[in-house]
Amino acid sequence: xxxxxxxxxxxxxxxxxxxxxxxxxxxxxxxxxxxxxxxxxxxxxxxxxxxxxxxxxxxxxxxxxxxxxxxxxxxxxxxxxxxxxxxxxxxxxxxxxxxxxxxxxxxxxxxxxxxxxxxxxxxxxxxxxxxxxxxxxxx
Numbered sequence: 615x616x617x618x619x620x621x622x623x624x625x626x627x628x629x630x631x632x633x634x635x636x637x638x639x640x641x642x643x644x645x646x647x648x649x650x651x652x653x654x655x656x657x658x659x660x661x662x663x664x665x666x667x668x669x670x671x672x673x674x675x676x677x678x679x680x681x682x683x684x685x686x687x688x689x690x691x692x693x694x695x696x697x698x699x700x701x702x703x704x705x706x707x708x709x710x711x712x713x714x715x716x717x718x719x720x721x722x723x724x725x726x727x728x729x730x731x732x733x734x735x736x737x738x739x740x741x742x743x744x745x746x747x748x749x750x751x752x753x
Contacts, residue, residue, distance in 0.1 A: 616657035616751045617713040619700050620648070620686065622665045622675060624718030624735035640678040644739040648716070649682045651744055655751040660703060661689040662696055662717070697722050714750045716743075 620626070626640035626648065651657065659679070665671040666689035679685055690699035696719065704710055715722065715730040716739060722730055731747045733739050 615707070615709045615711060616655050617707075617710050618648075618651065618657045618659045618747075618751075619662040619690070619703075619713060619715045619717070620659050621696075621715075621717040621719070622661075622663040625663075625716045625733050625739045626675075626678070628738035629736045639674055643741070645678065645682045645684075647739045647741060647744050649684060651714075651747045651751070652684055654744075654748045657714070657751050659684060659686040661686050662700060662703075662715070666690065667692060695721070697726055700726060712751050712753055714747050716747065 622640060623638070626644045627638050628644070631641055632638045652659070661672070661675065663675075665675055672689070676685065688703070690696075690703045693699045693702060696717070700715065704713070713729055715726060716733065717730060718733045718735050720727075720732055729750055731743050731750065733743060
């Protein structure tokens with residue numbers, strides 16, 4: 615099984631949209647880029663964003679993903695930091711053959727950094743990130 619650990623802020627939304635439109639929900643073209651990655655790899659989505667902690671936020675993400683035919687299968691637990699949360703999730707799922715972390719934060723261990731596609735809060739997930747994410751998942 616291939617997995618995408620998905621952050622929301624700075625990945626499926628971006629600063630200009632949040633500031634100009636006062637809308638922090640996942641938006642195009644970021645959702646389209648995520649769909650391209652899933653379609654090319656068959657990867658499953660696991661929420662690693664702080665959005666996973668709040669029922670309404672999870673519902674908002676669930677509904678936005680549905681608009682492009684996607685869904686998340688799980689979420690990481692709340693532990694001390696995102697690196698630990700992802701490692702803990704992976705330890706409970708030995709069936710994972712590969713994974714990618716879509717995140718605008720860079721505070722990961724070297725092992726996890728090798729699986730990360732770093733976006734920016736200003737731009738979010740873009741077409742230029744898609745081939746790299748697919749390459750990581752298909753290694």
